[in-house]
Amino acid sequence: MNHLFFECPFTKSVWSKVLEFNICPIPATCNWDSIASWALGRTKGRQFHRWMRRVGLAATIYHCWRERNNRIFRHVATSPFQVVDHIAFDVAKKAAFCWNISDTPTNRAIVENWEIDESIFINNCSLAGSRESGFRF
Template sequence: MANVGLSLNDSVQDMLMLFNGEWPQEWLSKYPLFHNINLPMIHNGTDQIHWRTNEGVLFTYSTTCVWDSIRPTGNNISWFSVVWFSQCIPRHAFLLWLVMGERLKTHDKMKPWETHSSMSLICPFCKNCPDSHDHLFFDCPFAAGVWARCRSFLDVPLGSHWKDVVRVISPVASRNCVNLVVTKVMFAATIYFVWQERNNRIFKKSHRTEVKLFEDIYATVRLKLLSITFKNSPKVDRVKNRWRL
């Protein structure tokens, strides 16, 4: 074996000196490519570890750069920072992520395969039509009322439909501005509580009023804001006054 006599502390130069000027036969038979490569000569070199990406870019080795070069990557998601940010409430963010893909099991999705179900496929808030992502967030008069109350506590002008809100916030969502942080926390909390209330009414037969639901959202958001350290500024002072922080 070519590596007989080497230890973990030996360098590449130490290994090459053992080769006596030619690649080991075992390597040549296993990797014929070495026939086309001259044995390098290294004098007084210290070993350095690098990583070459598929694109040929050479980096100083780190697990981060290796992971970034081998992991599968997709297109950038414009709304990513609306959902995921350091101050988010994880369970709210997870539900909002499902909403972004319209993956909640709303009535419009259940209708084709629940024809024999005894479950009433009608919005538990307004009882006018089956619910859907668009109806719950926030075309439904009940949900619209809750969102209107929540919106009045935000300094960012937003639409009344969830897709409008995402469209307005997305381009600036990655900024760490106090008003945006409050807006994103409030938006995700409203989505979460409306969905929770919808399920409570359907499956637990419990019932909160529009005002009570808003109060629960307000209390949750305020508690979250109390845990965040903001740098002092006139904007932050206004937020603190408004939220009694």
């Protein structure tokens, strides 16, 4: 498990790009236990950036596992860039269902990094005085 997800140069490059998209520092220690502990502290909550970290984490695990299976069982290999593209597509597709996201510098940077349409942000003119209540699907 550690080799596949954290020690392998292929998956390390995928993880680093996904963390970069989410404006999240790379953990000092990369193994399953430390990453699980590290992620728990950075993905809990209803804030959009934390939700994006959860979605990015799930998509990365799924696509890295799928790449492993394709290499073993189908003898087909793709590049880390292609895997990141698949992850980005899935994450952006999921995020497209969000709305009423606060237009903060962090949220805006994440939306730009993942190439998500800006229409998910709160329209400040029509919602003046209202509070963000999270996001909706």
